[in-house]
Amino acid sequence: MSSRRSVLRRLGALGAAVSAGCASLVGSEPEAEPTVDLGENPNDLPARQHAWNAALATDGDGNPMTPRHSRVLALDLDAEPSLDAAETVERAVREVEAAYPWGADGLLHALAWGTGYFERLGELDASPIRSPKVLSRTDDPELLSFDAALVLASDVPAHLDRTEAAMFEGRDELAGRPVEHRLGDVFTVSSRRTGFMGDGLPAEHADAEGLPVDVPDDAPMFTGFFSGREKTQAPEDRVTIQDGRFTGGTTMHLSHIVETLDGWWQMSEDDRVAQMFSPEFDPADVEEFGKNVPFANAVEDHAGDHGVVGHHEKVARVREDGRPVILRRDFNTTDGGDPGVHFLTFQRSLDDFEKTRKSMNGWYLRDDHPQIRDRDNNGLLEFIEVRSRANFYVPPRERRSFPAFSE
Numbered sequence: 001m002s003s004r005r006s007v008l009r010r011l012g013a014l015g016a017a018v019s020a021g022c023a024s025l026v027g028s029e030p031e032a033e034p035t036v037d038l039g040e041n042p043n044d045l046p047a048r049q050h051a052w053n054a055a056l057a058t059d060g061d062g063n064p065m066t067p068r069h070s071r072v073l074a075l076d077l078d079a080e081p082s083l084d085a086a087e088t089v090e091r092a093v094r095e096v097e098a099a100y101p102w103g104a105d106g107l108l109h110a111l112a113w114g115t116g117y118f119e120r121l122g123e124l125d126a127s128p129i130r131s132p133k134v135l136s137r138t139d140d141p142e143l144l145s146f147d148a149a150l151v152l153a154s155d156v157p158a159h160l161d162r163t164e165a166a167m168f169e170g171r172d173e174l175a176g177r178p179v180e181h182r183l184g185d186v187f188t189v190s191s192r193r194t195g196f197m198g199d200g201l202p203a204e205h206a207d208a209e210g211l212p213v214d215v216p217d218d219a220p221m222f223t224g225f226f227s228g229r230e231k232t233q234a235p236e237d238r239v240t241i242q243d244g245r246f247t248g249g250t251t252m253h254l255s256h257i258v259e260t261l262d263g264w265w266q267m268s269e270d271d272r273v274a275q276m277f278s279p280e281f282d283p284a285d286v287e288e289f290g291k292n293v294p295f296a297n298a299v300e301d302h303a304g305d306h307g308v309v310g311h312h313e314k315v316a317r318v319r320e321d322g323r324p325v326i327l328r329r330d331f332n333t334t335d336g337g338d339p340g341v342h343f344l345t346f347q348r349s350l351d352d353f354e355k356t357r358k359s360m361n362g363w364y365l366r367d368d369h370p371q372i373r374d375r376d377n378n379g380l381l382e383f384i385e386v387r388s389r390a391n392f393y394v395p396p397r398e399r400r401s402f403p404a405f406s407e
Contacts, residue, residue, distance in 0.1 A: 045102055049110040049394050050250050050346050051236050052153075052329070055103040061290035063230045067104040067153035068198040070331040071160045072254060072342065073168070074390070075187040077117060077147035081402055090401040091181040096163055099175035100154075107163065108153045111400045112252050112392035114146035128246045129350060132253075132389035135357045138374050139386040141255070146190060149254070149392055150183065151344070153329070164189075193256065193342045195333035197221070208334040211261055222259055222332055222339045223380075225276055231292035232312070234327040238320075239346045248396035249403075253353045255343040256335070256387045264383050271308075275379055278302060278310035303368035311379030317359045318352075325352040340387075350391060 046054070056064040079085040093111060100106035115131050118124040124131075132143045150167075152160050165171035168184040196205075202222045203215050211222065220226050239250050264272065269283045277286065277293060279302050295316045303309050318325055326347040333340050347353050362378045375382045395403040 045097060045397060047396050047398065048236065048240060048248055048250070049397050049400060050239065050252075050327075052108050053236055055108060057104060061229075063228055063291060064233075065104070066197045066228055066329060066331065067108060068155045068196055068201065069157040069160055070151075070153045070193075070195050070197065070329075070342070070344075071164070072193040072344065073150045073152070073164065073189050074114075074144075074146045074191045074193070075148040075150060075183075076190045077120070077186065078188055079186045081121070085186050086402040088181055088185050089183060092167060092183045092185075093400070095174065095177070095179060095181055096167070099163075099166075099177050100159055104153070104155045106154065106156075107159050109163075110151045110252075110394050112149045112151065112394045113403055114148055114390060114392045116145040116147040118393075119145070120147070127393060128241060128249070129251055129391045129393050132391050133354070135354060135389075136361050136374075136381075136386070137363075138361075138381055141386040142388040144388050144390040146390055146392070148187060149252075149390075151252075192335075193254070193333065194335060195331035195342050197227075197331040202332055202339075205332075205334045205339070208339045209337050211339045214265060222261055222341075223264065223276065224272070225286070227330070228328070229289065229291050229293060231323060234324045234347070234352075236327065238323065238325065239327045239348050239352075241348055246393065246395070246403075249399075250346045250348065250394050251350050251353075252392040252394050253343070253345045253347070253350065254390045254392065256333075256340060257343050258336070258338045258340040258385045258387055260383055260385070261339060274306070274308050274310060275377070275382075276311055278313040279306040279308055280313075281310075300365065300368055303365040303372055307369040307371035308377040309362060309365055309372065309379060311360065314362050314365075314379055315356050315360050318356045324356070326356055341384075346394065 053064045056066070058064055096107065096109060102108065115124055115129060118127040118129065131145065134141060134143070152163055154160055162171065162174055166174040166179045167182050168189050172179055197220060199218045199220050202219050203217045205211070206215050215222060216224055241247055241249050273281055273283055273286055278295060280296055280298070293312055295313050297316070299309050299313045299317065302313065315324070326345045328343070328345050330341050330343045330345070333342050345353055360379065362372070362381070363374070365372050365378070371377045393403065
């Protein structure tokens with residue numbers, strides 16, 4: 001393998017080339033001819049790979065609606081870092097962009113780079129990500145390291161299948177267009193995370209082990225509640241890195257959470273509301289929540305008065321200007337045969353994710369009432385287990401192919 005300094009110089013040159021070739025994405029002209037002729041990008045796409053909201057439909061309250069089907073392909077890098085490999089990656093992703101319109105009725109996607117890639121370059125400490133951590137006393141997750149991940153989302157499940165087949169399995173056409181460049185020439189798919197989000201989809205998977213058959217027919221999640229109210233999400237600007245070498249990108253965390261829901265559905269609706277949101281609310285209140293959940297910032301009082309606290313009121317302690325600091329694009333799953341969630345989040349810094357999870361742990365409430373323990377009467381913690389964690393960096397679109405930085 002080439003020396004690290006040599007690799008970084010070559011990838012830095014490619015970054016300039018790709019940036020010039022993608023200038024049409026951000027509305028500016030290139031300052032110089034690219035050193036690698038990638039041609040014009042086929043679509044006018046946002047400069048930030050994680051900028052999906054403008055392409056999403058909204059519900060009656062104006063909340064962006066997550067695409068109904070999602071897939072994350074964790075990738076191992078087979079090729080040595082090189083200009084040729086980087087050009088292959090960029091051309092392959094452009095073929096996907098040319099095949100489907102940018103949106104939930106077409107395909108939304110992002111190419112992220114993991115801790116394994118930055119370790120390969122010897123630059124993990126200088127990157128915006130770090131190896132994942134164990135973040136609670138109630139879990140013992142596998143801490144994973146991948147070279148990259150391809151995130152795919154669409155309302156049309158066949159679009160995900162066909163894209164994966166074209167990029168990694170030799171399918172020779174995509175949406176009627178010939179496939180000439182494949183991500184499979186550079187990567188191997190290490191693992192697949194699949195799932196769904198939307199009314200009725202959890203009920204279609206009620207045969208999963210540990211899932212009661214009486215999940216409501218219209219429930220968008222296995223817990224029965226709607227997730228993703230506009231003001232319970234960080235704005236895309238808030239999760240975007242604002243300065244330095246990684247400006248315009250973001251960090252991504254991916255957890256696999258397994259849910260044990262028999263006990264959840266045996267509780268009354270009032271009790272489910274208390275543990276999901278807060279004991280200050282009842283089911284009628286939840287029906288009126290539109291774009292926001294109006295917490296009273298009284299989680300310690302609720303602990304002492306009720307002996308139970310809600311999931312949402314705990315994590316609301318980490319809000320800035322009334323909004324969370326992480327942007328969730330999580331989805332239900334039955335991977336492995338169990339109901340669960342692939343918890344996919346974007347945040348400016350992984351510190352934001354870790355602060356949110358520590359607030360969710362609720363350890364600071366255990367002295368307020370003897371009924372509140374690490375799991376018991378502590379939001380969702382009694383019903384979930386984190387099986388794995390992994391961290392990634394999502395570059396801006398013009399630097400998505402082998403992101404690197406000069407010394």
